[in-house]
Amino acid sequence: MTWKTAVADIPYGGAKGGIGCNPRDLSKSELERLTRVFTQKIHDLIGIHTDVPAPDMGTNAQTMAWILDEYSKFHGHSPAVVTGKPIDLGGSLGREAATGRGVVYATEALLAEYGKSIKGMTFGIQGFGNVGSWASRLIHEKGGKVIAVSDITGALKNPNGIDIPELLKHKEATGSLKSFNGGDSMDPNELLVHECDVLIPCALGGVLNRLGSIAEHLGPIYYCA
Secondary structure (H helix, E strand, C coil): CHHHHHHHCCCCCCCCCCCCCCHHHCCHHHHHHHHHHHHHHHCCCCECCCECCCCCCCCCHHHHHHHHHHHHHHHCCCHHHCCCCCHHHCCCCCHHHHHHHHHHHHHHHHHHCCCCCCCCCEEEEECCCHHHHHHHHHHHHCCCEEEEEEECCEEEECCCCCCHHHHHHHHHHHCCCCCCCCCEECCHHHHHHCCCCEEEECCCCCCCCCHHHHHHHHCCCEECC
């Protein structure tokens, strides 16, 4: 993050910070109060020319809206103080899909070096949050075959390709990958060694700690992170 923002010459800082909690265990009201108090504690450390917070794991556009509103109580209306805001508050169109889309662009560039394209290739995607779900959606639209996905709720596989639009609807309705009838459940730990053409890790950092062993197990594989 530090290098990325420095190269772009924008004040996104580079530090990572947050609150140690599980948002799934909290009500919307509790999340709002927690976010606002957190903002009260750090409002003098962030700013449009100092350090601009961005959403990450466990946060969304609503979270950023709360930070913006609370910060503005101290410093006046300052929509540039956070990224990832709702569009109505000055957020960027396409921001939600941007990281997943970037993963797809990187994948296309990697495959092009080998004279290949996404269409017809098989993909294993670890992580089905914002990044993984958008990457899966865009790969599906480009004719790629996503044959395995996983997240903290479980993992699915289908050698014929998972219907990603239907899986997205299922995940939105249930909050989980479980009980989806378009694939078979699998051990999430097996996803990284599940046979596929392209492995795309979209989960937390530190998951890949034995990549050499994974490569030996799978043989030739395109790896995009």
